Amino acid sequence: MIGFLFRRLGAMLILLLVVSFITFTLFQFGPADPAAASCGQECTPERVEQARIALGLDKPFFVQYLAFLSGLVGPRMLGAPGAEQVCAWPCLGKSFQTNENVTDMIANALPYTVSLTVGAVVLWTVVGVGMGLFAALRKGKLADRLIVGAASFGVSLPIPVTGLVLLLVFVGTLGWLPFTTNAIRSPFGEAGFFGWTTNYLLAWIALAVLFSAQYVRITRNNMIETFSEDFMRTARAKGLSRGTIVFKHGVRAGITPIVTMLGLDLGAMLGGAVLTEQIFSVPGLGFTAVRAATSGDLPVTMAITMLAAFFIILFNVIVDVSYAFIDPRVRVN
Amino acid sequence: MNTPLLEVSELRKHFPIKGAFGRTVGAVKAVDSVSFTLQRGTTLGLVGESGCGKSTTGKVLMRLLDPTSGSIKLDGEEISTFKGKELNAFRRRVQMVFQNPASSLNPRASIGAAIAAPLIEQGIKPPGGVKAKVRDLMDRVGLRPEHANRFPHEFSGGQRQRIGIARALALDPDVVICDEPVSALDVSVQAQVVNLLKDIQRDTGISYIFIAHDLAVVKHMADEVAVMYLGKIMEQGSNEQIFADPQHPYTRALLSAVPSVELDAALTERIRLGGDLPSPSNPPSGCVFRTRCPAYALLPETDRARCADQVPTGEVACHFPSAPLAAVAAHR
Amino acid sequence: MLSVKNLSVQFPTDDGMVAALNGMDLQLHRGETVGLVGESGSGKSVTSQAIMGLFKETRAKISGEITFEGTDLLALSEDRMRTFRGKKIGMIFQDPLSAMHPFYTVGSQIAEAYRVHNKVSRKAAKQVAIDMLARVGIPDPKKRVDNYPHEFSGGMRQRAMIAMALVCEPELLIADEPTTALDVTVQAQILDLISELQAETNSAVIFVTHDLGVVAQLCQRVVVMYGGQCVEQASVREIFTAPSHPYTRGLMASMPHLSGEDDRLTPIPGSPPALLDLPSGCIFADRCEFAALVPDNRCQNERPQLLVTGEHAARCHGHEMSLLPKTIKVGA
Incomplete structure (x- = not known):
């Protein structure tokens, strides 16, 4: 198990390097000129050139890339020659746009994305898995058909549509909920758990509508398959109660694909929910990433891409490890 | 004695076990030193329990798997090294019938197309055309030729196995390797297929390698029988020798384990094997059967040492074929 | 102890109702071992699952009567049935x-x-x-x-x-093809174990199998099933020495034996009935070689009743009218 973990973590580092290299290269050949963008309205060719040197963009590609990597290992120097500043470890550089330290920017944006993710994941897991299980138990009956129908509908609703409709109805027309504010970043702040919940509730619902629908489908199909397994018949033949049969025997056996999907979605969500953050004006990673990418802000884009990749790979490893806990047959190998 | 149609000697198929970093850390000896011959127009039965290597042997003979070592001669010609065109030509002469006809037929192809497929693939134009050949084959296996346009799901299990047989016969092969061809079928239908295979042999002089776990079916099909255990042949001989006068303790145990419908047969010896099949990656030294052998337990110390040290060879691969066996008293 | 009367089970499918059981009858006494024999689709597994109440709360349509020690099992709620499952009736399955x-x-x-x-x-x-x-x-x-x-x-x-099935010491053990997936030497061990345990606990056993040999070794009484009905039941000795029903006779003739010289099997022509569309007459009529002996197409038009003569019962017009030849045709 330990050896397995080490091998996976090694592979994870290599993968992150590859991702960073690809992103870096793509930026080199992209159309955006960060130097021109950062020097503002009244720009002369000389000022652009100055900015280019200050941002380090005058150096060869590999030197730039290695300089970026060095910031991941220890502190590094940033800025124009003669006016260098120390950037403490972990250094992801400074924003070309605002000159802010990228590490700080990420530390700022992350809590919003985490808030969004945690609530949405809990909501869609409970609703999606719950309804999927219920539908599987009522297979072919009215309740099942209604749930499957609703899921097909939900899965085809894009986030911008659900999000805007929710905002329009609950914030605009009914006024039951406040508009999302940047002031609330976690349930531990002044606003408390209740304030946090009301702040993010609509965004959670918008995400949950889409994701629950997928979870309903995968849960239902998996559970129906599991319920037809021989060991489920054995469980009934033992005289076990319905609850024990369904949960201890059925859900336990059919949970693996759901855990897999949940892990992957969780990883992807933590990298930033671009659309949702835009619509609900949540200044999380997705929001920041879009702004950075459209303005050619290489350090910020790099940092968020790598963080997103890191989360996805991390949760992949977590999913693999969780298999060993779920299924004893995996433990042997 | 003329050249046998098929002559297999010292055939081995070992599957490497890969450890960390792709190192080979051992081997599963699925087939280990198997030798036999098949005469033209006869049937060789390969029997044994799951994991004995009988199906792997069939796949190696068919060249679906490459042998690790050993020789396979068809009409005196070494075929284990055939590649490309030679291998393709060889496939015309050796065909296979599988256990599960449903999964070896393409559900979207009509059965006429399925039967014609080998002809078309090999680019053979039979006199009278492919269609006539297909009709002839269907007629021969007891299917109605007018059903050629139907699809596999419209047929019962027994009929599907007939389709599989027709397809195997399409190239007029010399040998058909039948891998458990009747084990998925009901008894009443199984008898139809067994009879069909025998009729075809009588009419065409084809040879069969008949792989099965059901001893009674093998008794009805085979002229020669080889009993396999853990990748090795324990005993081989004529049908009469094996069934009427088995020598090897494993053969005797196997035969005695078959539930008999003879109500008074309960008075004969009942030999029960204890324990489980050893791992084929780490088989016992010497005689591979000794860990479960009903004779081994009763042998004196010196004889046991011989079983553990020397690999028995010969038609009856046993050092002490006439040793008494530990039998359980019969009860009803 | 257990009495199944006129039990019918139907499953709704996209293609219509599948009639898995069509008036099944079965009686079982304390401490007795009964073999439930039949081919695939004969309804033997459905019978055992119906006794266990496994079709409760499913879409299956059940009619008839299942009485266990005076309790009408079909009338029980799922919750009450639970107190029987595992405790009074244990069950083992084909693929452990x-x-x-x-x-x-x-x-x-x-x-x-x-x-x-x-x-x-x-x-x-x-x-x-x-x-x-x-x-x-x-x-x-x-x-x-x-x-x-x-x-x-x-x-x-x-x-x-x-x-697992016997841990609560049930009075009835239902064994649904428990040895079909096992090798023959292992099967022998398991059959020995079942009869030993049964001798110890004196519980009754319903042994579902397609293998007549297993029945001969283990059971006292046999119920032969075909097309969801009991076509014949009798003591093991009666069934093997004087089978009445043409299907039972056909089954015996088509079964390969380890002993004897009969090297040609006599299969039953055709294949088992389609449960979607059962004939209104005798379900076996279209495969029966004796149906022609019965006048007025009775076999085609009228479903025969189970005729009980002492301990022996059969469901056949020809038998009822004493039109069947007395001797069994073995071999050809």
């Missing part, structure tokens, strides 16, 4: 690997079966599981109790399955 939960240890699955019906601590239940494993002949049960099913061999798994 898929019939056991892959994620729980063998011991915990046996202990679970015990704890549903007995108020004991986890620790005590585990001890019961260990004792039970020892009883079914698992070596080193103290260690094995914590193994997972995939760590057991096929035969050991079926032993563990038997331990």
